[in-house]
Amino acid sequence: MKSSTFICAAVAGIVATGPVAALDLESVRTLLDPETFTALLEQAEHDEMSPLGMFMAADWVVKSVMLSLLLASILVWVIFLAKVMILRWERGVLRRRYRALDRAGSLNAAKDLFAKKKGVVSQMVQAALRERAATGDQPELKSGIKERAGSEIARIEAGAARRMGFGAGVLANVGSVAPFVGLFGTVWGIMNSFISISESNTTNLAIVAPGIAEALLATAIGLVAAIPAVIFYNILARGMGGYKVMLADAGALVERTLSRDLDLAPIKDATFDEAPVDKPVFRLGSVSTSAAE
Structure with missing residues (x-):
């Protein structure tokens, strides 16, 4: 019963300090201290109108x-x-x-x-x-x-x-x-x-x-x-x-x-396949004829 009361006091302490303080490592270390729990409990017993006291009551x-x-x-x-x-x-x-x-x-x-x-x-x-x-x-x-x-x-x-x-x-x-x-x-x-x-x-x-x-x-x-x-x-x-x-x-x-x-x-394939091939040319005097002719 005492440990559960300590847990309630710790949670209520986080509520009282706010989400920003709860993210602070120093505040977390302080709240995890058993002596701090006892102090919070004593404060809750004497001050019922504090956030912690209202939570406990x-x-x-x-x-x-x-x-x-x-x-x-x-x-x-x-x-x-x-x-x-x-x-x-x-x-x-x-x-x-x-x-x-x-x-x-x-x-x-x-x-x-x-x-x-x-x-x-x-x-x-x-x-x-x-x-x-x-x-x-x-x-x-x-x-x-x-x-x-x-x-x-x-x-x-x-x-x-x-x-x-x-x-x-x-x-x-x-x-x-x-x-x-x-x-x-x-x-x-x-x-x-x-x-x-x-x-x-x-x-x-x-x-x-x-x-x-x-x-x-x-x-x-x-x-x-x-x-x-x-x-x-x-x-x-x-x-x-x-x-x-x-x-x-x-x-x-x-x-x-x-x-x-x-x-x-x-397009690339067609360009490669249809590239013109030079035909050999035979020259007879002043007349040039291709091999195909």
Whole structure:
């Protein structure tokens, strides 16, 4: 029982110090100190109107609401920071691969360049090369090659966009649900306050105020979790929108490069096959006649 009380005090201490202080290593070390737990507990016993005191004095339902909102807030920050770093990395890689393919000018030239590299552009190039090798370079099959390669490239784009969107739904859910969860804790706490008023047969504000304050704390924590979640979701939505545009540009470049290779292949072959051959010329005096004549 004592250890669980210490855990509750630590969690409530994080709530009292705020998410920014909770991310500070020095604050974490301080909160993990058992002597600090004891001091927080003593402070909660003497100051019922502090955030820690209100948490410790709250009903178990209200405590559960506060803890769930606290965990949701931490999850929101972790997802946002991770997605921002992943998105920046993927956009940088996509930009470099796009420029490399544009400089190569053809899929044959880019084949060795993208053979051992990972990434969306590499998958698109490999898909186009596989489709071309499986179908062949016959002129009558060019439209089919372009259509099938474009379909596979579109699926690669959709898969990359879907993978990048993982986790963003959590931010949307927290931003929309957290205020109502906090409101539920507030309603439950106020209900308990009215029950205590009826049982004590008094309307003294000093008796009613702590219970109402505990209830309102749940709504405050819900807003602390919901507001960053909404802001972070909007930021990630804009970033992922730009990433999807870059994916579409990369897919269009691969399709253009494939189409150019297919259109130029017959011309190069015809130029090589129909090159004029010099015929030997025999000169008889002032008259020149070719061997064919």
